[in-house]
Amino acid sequence: MNEWTEQVFTWPKGYTSDAVHAKLRYSKLDVGWLVSDVPAAAAGVYTTNQFCAAPTASMKRLIQTNHQLQALVMNSAFANACTGEQGIKDVLQEQQWVAEKLAIDPSLVGVASTGLIGAYLPMEKMAKGIAALKKTTNILLTEAILTTDTKTKTLCLTATIAGKKCTFSGFAKGSGMIHPNMATMLGFVVTDCAIAAECLQSMLSELTDETFNQITVDGDTSTNDAVVLLANGLAENPVVTLTKEEYPFVKELYRFLLTELAKMIARDGEGATKLIEATVNGAKTKNEAQIIAKAIVGSNLVKAAMFGNDPNWGRIISTIGATNCQFQPDKVTVKLNQIEVVKDGQPVPFSEQEVSNSLQQATVFIDVDLQTDSQVGKAWGCDLTYDYVKINATYST
Amino acid sequence: MNEWTEQVFTWPKGYTSDAVHAKLRYSKLDVGWLVSDVPAAAAGVYTTNQFCAAPTASMKRLIQTNHQLQALVMNSAFANACTGEQGIKDVLQEQQWVAEKLAIDPSLVGVASTGLIGAYLPMEKMAKGIAALKKTTNILLTEAILTTDTKTKTLCLTATIAGKKCTFSGFAKGSGMIHPNMATMLGFVVTDCAIAAECLQSMLSELTDETFNQITVDGDTSTNDAVVLLANGLAENPVVTLTKEEYPFVKELYRFLLTELAKMIARDGEGATKLIEATVNGAKTKNEAQIIAKAIVGSNLVKAAMFGNDPNWGRIISTIGATNCQFQPDKVTVKLNQIEVVKDGQPVPFSEQEVSNSLQQATVFIDVDLQTDSQVGKAWGCDLTYDYVKINATYST
Numbered sequence: 001m002n003e004w005t006e007q008v009f010t011w012p013k014g015y016t017s018d019a020v021h022a023k024l025r026y027s028k029l030d031v032g033w034l035v036s037d038v039p040a041a042a043a044g045v046y047t048t049n050q051f052c053a054a055p056t057a058s059m060k061r062l063i064q065t066n067h068q069l070q071a072l073v074m075n076s077a078f079a080n081a082c083t084g085e086q087g088i089k090d091v092l093q094e095q096q097w098v099a100e101k102l103a104i105d106p107s108l109v110g111v112a113s114t115g116l117i118g119a120y121l122p123m124e125k126m127a128k129g130i131a132a133l134k135k136t137t138n139i140l141l142t143e144a145i146l147t148t149d150t151k152t153k154t155l156c157l158t159a160t161i162a163g164k165k166c167t168f169s170g171f172a173k174g175s176g177m178i179h180p181n182m183a184t185m186l187g188f189v190v191t192d193c194a195i196a197a198e199c200l201q202s203m204l205s206e207l208t209d210e211t212f213n214q215i216t217v218d219g220d221t222s223t224n225d226a227v228v229l230l231a232n233g234l235a236e237n238p239v240v241t242l243t244k245e246e247y248p249f250v251k252e253l254y255r256f257l258l259t260e261l262a263k264m265i266a267r268d269g270e271g272a273t274k275l276i277e278a279t280v281n282g283a284k285t286k287n288e289a290q291i292i293a294k295a296i297v298g299s300n301l302v303k304a305a306m307f308g309n310d311p312n313w314g315r316i317i318s319t320i321g322a323t324n325c326q327f328q329p330d331k332v333t334v335k336l337n338q339i340e341v342v343k344d345g346q347p348v349p350f351s352e353q354e355v356s357n358s359l360q361q362a363t364v365f366i367d368v369d370l371q372t373d374s375q376v377g378k379a380w381g382c383d384l385t386y387d388y389v390k391i392n393a394t395y396s397t
Numbered sequence: 398m399n400e401w402t403e404q405v406f407t408w409p410k411g412y413t414s415d416a417v418h419a420k421l422r423y424s425k426l427d428v429g430w431l432v433s434d435v436p437a438a439a440a441g442v443y444t445t446n447q448f449c450a451a452p453t454a455s456m457k458r459l460i461q462t463n464h465q466l467q468a469l470v471m472n473s474a475f476a477n478a479c480t481g482e483q484g485i486k487d488v489l490q491e492q493q494w495v496a497e498k499l500a501i502d503p504s505l506v507g508v509a510s511t512g513l514i515g516a517y518l519p520m521e522k523m524a525k526g527i528a529a530l531k532k533t534t535n536i537l538l539t540e541a542i543l544t545t546d547t548k549t550k551t552l553c554l555t556a557t558i559a560g561k562k563c564t565f566s567g568f569a570k571g572s573g574m575i576h577p578n579m580a581t582m583l584g585f586v587v588t589d590c591a592i593a594a595e596c597l598q599s600m601l602s603e604l605t606d607e608t609f610n611q612i613t614v615d616g617d618t619s620t621n622d623a624v625v626l627l628a629n630g631l632a633e634n635p636v637v638t639l640t641k642e643e644y645p646f647v648k649e650l651y652r653f654l655l656t657e658l659a660k661m662i663a664r665d666g667e668g669a670t671k672l673i674e675a676t677v678n679g680a681k682t683k684n685e686a687q688i689i690a691k692a693i694v695g696s697n698l699v700k701a702a703m704f705g706n707d708p709n710w711g712r713i714i715s716t717i718g719a720t721n722c723q724f725q726p727d728k729v730t731v732k733l734n735q736i737e738v739v740k741d742g743q744p745v746p747f748s749e750q751e752v753s754n755s756l757q758q759a760t761v762f763i764d765v766d767l768q769t770d771s772q773v774g775k776a777w778g779c780d781l782t783y784d785y786v787k788i789n790a791t792y793s794t
Contacts, residue, residue: 051718051726051742082714084727084743117711118744176698218697220712221719300615300697301573301789308790314514315617317479321448322618329448330481345448346481347515386783392698393705 004159004253009139012167012192014234018136019144022129024077031129032141035071039108040232042069043201045208047225053081055111056224058091062110067197070108073098074145077115081223090121097130114186114224115147145173145186148391153264155257161246164237166193172261176217176270187227187261194233195240203251204229211258214290214379216298217269266380271387275363276306280377282370288325289377295319296366297381306364307383311355313341327370335367401556401650406536409564409589411631415533416541419526421474428526429538432468436505437629439466440598442605444622450478452508453621455488459507464594467505470495471542474512478620487518494527511583511621512544542570542583545788550661552654558643561634563590569658573614573667584624584658591630592637600648601626608655611687611776613695614666663777668784672760673703677774679767685722686774692716693763694778703761704780708752710738724767732764
């Protein structure tokens with residue numbers, strides 16, 4: 001199997017992009033777009049929140065109906081969620097503006113919004129913003145979709161697929177209200193590789209469960225979550241389908257890319273100082289391993305302990321025990337940064353100072369072995385800090 | 398139907414109690430007991446955490462087997478959870494010491510522990526502590542079981558049952574790791590009223606679902622949760638059973654008592670500055686109303702917003718939508734302290750300043766109407782504050 005190479009972020013062949021400051025936010029970029037020269041095969045996964053936002057519902061309908069998109073227009077500051085009929089009209093208006101500007105059909109334009117729930121989009125500002133967008137190669141779009149994020153989340157891979165060089169450019173945003181169920185707050189991977197839409201969708205649906213759905217910042221599932229893949233085929237490789245020999249490699253590449261983007265979101269969780277990676281081994285089923293791993297990185301008490309570099313493993317044990325998963329309490333083993341603290345469900349003497357020191361690193365590893373069967377699951381989260389409270393006690397006002 | 402009266406906390410007829418500082422904690426009371434002159438009918442509900450602590454498992458076994466207890470011995474500082482065979486032996490030893498001292502059977506002695514998970518009980522100190530306990534009428538026990546709690550949680554009611562004056566004395570502890578599932582971190586109601594054990598158990602199981610199981614501080618279910626009721630019959634009323642005419646009144650009295658104790662725990666959640674009461678009306682089922690109410694008071698984002706007096710109702714809507722409950726998003730109405738902020742799923746203009754000011758009160762009321770059917774559910778929680786992080790980033794070390 002061939003390999004992929006990480007490179008400086010750039011758009012794949014046939015994609016242009018731009019972003020502007022349309023004054024939705026005080027001083028930061030807030031409206032942007034991404035345009036493919038030709039319609040691209042599209043796949044998506046979307047929030048399961050019952051208050052699904054108007055743009056997210058529209059994106060879902062478009063992709064499920066046509067399996068292709070040519071342009072994505074995005075804004076931060078306003079989520080256009082809980083905005084009723086007006087919200088739906090505003091999405092249609094955005095599609096119309098972009099379609100006219102590009103001389104394409106409005107059904108080829110996807111809309112993504114992120115920001116405050118329950119406020120109407122300021123459409124005059126949106127109109128000016130969209131009017132100002134150019135077909136350039138800058139990567140400002142990866143900034144324009146940020147809200148409380150402290151950094152952009154991007155990853156660009158190149159690989160040779162059936163003799164053709166293909167580029168896969170992934171970017172995401174998300175920092176709070178992160179507890180995805182089917183997808184997370186805006187993730188995108190666009191490529192010039194030719195991949196059939198149904199192949200793209202099948203791969204995304206499968207990989208989402210072990211990547212974006214396995215991160216959590218605060219246990220709150222957003223109204224606007226969406227991960228969208230575009231593949232415009234301009235690398236001119238033979239189209240990848242589920243039965244082609246290149247498929248396993250392409251899937252592994254996407255697994256790596258989606259996992260890394262998901263981890264970037266968890267690491268940049270609101271107020272976070274570190275990434276927490278929980279791995280559960282020896283579970284009865286993969287699903288149970290994933291449930292326990294996600295429960296650990298989702299526990300406020302575990303998250304606060306990790307912030308304080310406190311090796312208080314009782315909170316990990318308590319979190320595992322609160323699940324309905326199948327295991328024997330007296331077989332459970334727990335390691336903090338490779339140091340065993342619980343063996344067969346009972347305390348192991350360890351140097352609190354040594355473990356506490358190790359917890360100060362940028363990534364903390366919690367390894368659990370249920371010793372029940374052989375299934376494995378992973379999840380990612382971040383610590384709970386004073387800054388999380390600060391950011392969220394003063395968000396809208 | 399007759400009424401109950403609240404009074405200064407005291408033990409009912411035939412109960413004695415005491416607590417001492419056995420040096421499990423630096424300076425606070427940490428070991429205590431409660432003794433009935435005669436065996437009392439007993440009922441209990443217990444944590445569903447799979448790492449159920451040794452004392453909790455023992456209490457459950459005793460009550461389910463014998464339906465009676467005569468003494469309860471309690472300690473704070475150490476939970477005696479995840480302590481394997483040694484933990485079980487230590488519980489038996491505690492029962493033995495108390496039984497010998499009182500000249501009763503060890504099977505009449507229940508043990509309750511709360512504190513750090515995964516450390517063995519310091520049995521020499523426990524021995525000295527138990528040896529020092531006297532049969533007095535002081536109420537120091539209600540202090541001795543506290544950990545990060547900032548205040549005692551007690552409520553004492555008197556009522557005339559079938560012509561006899563009965564006293565019902567409830568006390569509880571709990572501040573962190575509060576997200577009960579079947580029961581919460583140590584709650585007790587003892588009475589001199591004569592109530593049949595099966596009646597007591599049936600009532601407790603039913604009432605727990607809408608009282609202790611409807612509070613949350615941090616979403617973490619403890620290993621040591623237990624609520625235990627004792628009724629020693631020394632008020633000499635005819636025994637209350639499920640079919641007696643006094644039963645509905647007694648049940649209402651317990652509903653009130655357990656609800657108030659549960660609210661005291663939520664209000665004194667770690668770092669909390671206020672109690673949040675969520676009421677969901679118009680649900681399809683009572684269970685769904687309770688699920689949504691508990692989800693609202695359990696959302697970190699809602700909790701942080703309430704700390705900041707921020708009327709950011711989008712977080713409430715998002716939390717409701719993340720459940721699987723049945724409702725129409727465009728029918729949902731939300732009120733913050735009686736001020737309507739969402740009507741039929743869409744924003745209602747309101748004065749942010751007015752709502753923000755009202756959120757500064759000691760209890761915040763969030764009222765949701767799903768307008769789907771007629772079922773109602775309530776839940777209680779607290780705000781998420783800097784102090785929650787502070788307390789939990791530095792608990793064990």
